[in-house]
Amino acid sequence: MPHNPPIIGISTVVEKTDDPEKKRKAERFYYEAVEKAGGVPRHISNLAPSWEAEIEKIDGLLIIGGVDVEPERYGDERRPETYTNSAQDDYDFSLVNLAQTRGIPVLGICRGNQVLGVHAGMRLYQHLPAYFPTENHKAVHTVKIVEGTVLHKLLGVTETTVNSTHHQAVHFEPERNRAGMKISALSPAGVVEAMEDGDRLLGIQWHPERMIGEMKRDDMLPIFRWLVDRAKS
Numbered sequence: 001m002p003h004n005p006p007i008i009g010i011s012t013v014v015e016k017t018d019d020p021e022k023k024r025k026a027e028r029f030y031y032e033a034v035e036k037a038g039g040v041p042r043h044i045s046n047l048a049p050s051w052e053a054e055i056e057k058i059d060g061l062l063i064i065g066g067v068d069v070e071p072e073r074y075g076d077e078r079r080p081e082t083y084t085n086s087a088q089d090d091y092d093f094s095l096v097n098l099a100q101t102r103g104i105p106v107l108g109i110c111r112g113n114q115v116l117g118v119h120a121g122m123r124l125y126q127h128l129p130a131y132f133p134t135e136n137h138k139a140v141h142t143v144k145i146v147e148g149t150v151l152h153k154l155l156g157v158t159e160t161t162v163n164s165t166h167h168q169a170v171h172f173e174p175e176r177n178r179a180g181m182k183i184s185a186l187s188p189a190g191v192v193e194a195m196e197d198g199d200r201l202l203g204i205q206w207h208p209e210r211m212i213g214e215m216k217r218d219d220m221l222p223i224f225r226w227l228v229d230r231a232k233s
Contacts, residue, residue, distance in 0.1 A: 002059040006231035008039040009058035011095055011112070013066050014046050014088040029213035030064055030109075036212065037224035039231065046091045055098040060105045060231030063092055063112030065207065068168055074123040081127040081167065093119060105200045105230035107223070110166055113203030117170035117195065120179035125169050128191065135189040138165050143193045143206070149184035150196050154222040162193065162206035163215070169205060170195065202226060 010030055034041040041062075044054045055061075070084045071077060073093075078084075092115045099106050108116040114124055125131050135141070143162050145152045152158065170192045172183055179201065185194035193205045208220035 002232050003040070004232075006039050006059035006228055007042050007057065008034045008060045008062055008227060008231060009042050009044045009054060009095075010034070010062045011064050011092060012043060012045055013064070014085060014091055027064065029209040030062060033209040033212050033221070033224045034062065034228070037221055037228045039224070039228040044095065046087070052094065052098060055095070055102060058104065060107070060227045061095060061099040062227065063095065063106065063108040063115055065110030065112065066092075067111065068126070069111070069114050069118050069124060071124070071126060074118050076123055076126065079126040079130075100200075103200065105227055106202075107227040108201075108203040109209065110205060110207060113195070113205045114168060114170055116201055116203040117172070117181070120181050121176045122173055123171045123176065125171050125191075128167050128169055132189045132191055135187060135191065137167060137169075137191070141187060143185045143187055146182075146184050146186070149182065150198055150202065150226065151184040151194050151223075154226055155219065160219070163211055164193070164206045166205060170203075200230065
């Protein structure tokens with residue numbers, strides 16, 4: 001039986017940083033968004049002796065942002081702009097595997113969205129400026145929401161502004177899509193900004209937690225409410 005209120009496990013950034021305060025601030029926005037949506041956030045530390053067992057104690061999973069996914073995982077050669085951490089990959093992909101085994105919902109944000117894409121069998125654009133040179137992916141820009149998707153029902157609009165800060169994105173190839181993922185938002189240039197399976201998986205390329213926490217954009221809160229609500233069932 002799910003907890004009441006649901007407990008949402010939140011992944012961690014494995015890599016050590018020279019600015020721990022910046023890391024804490026960034027992670028805090030995820031925790032606050034989950035709380036605001038009615039869930040109870042729980043940190044899943046990769047340093048715990050048996051962090052895998054933590055999956056048994058949560059009702060939903062949030063995979064947060066971080067470094068690039070190792071290109072070997074999707075069969076590509078590394079570009080010079082790609083920066084990875086194998087421990088982060090092992091941790092995040094293990095979390096998704098365990099969550100899917102249990103059947104709990106997963107929300108992936110930024111890198112988390114890319115993890116869901118690679119987990120589903122797809123590749124990534126390793127450096128967007130090389131493929132979409134006319135679009136700035138480190139600034140506020142508009143996205144088109146696909147009508148009829150879960151994301152469209154959550155946000156209630158077909159267009160909105162978001163705060164992307166990424167240089168990679170999912171290369172959506174239907175023939176490699178093992179998880180039945182569907183595109184739910186696109187940038188003006190056609191970059192995949194969100195995708196979903198319509199049931200237990202939702203990936204968002206932008207940072208709704210920072211939009212809520214820094215920009216006071218509560219119109220992004222339904223994304224986290226989706227996770228909390230799905231975790232109840």
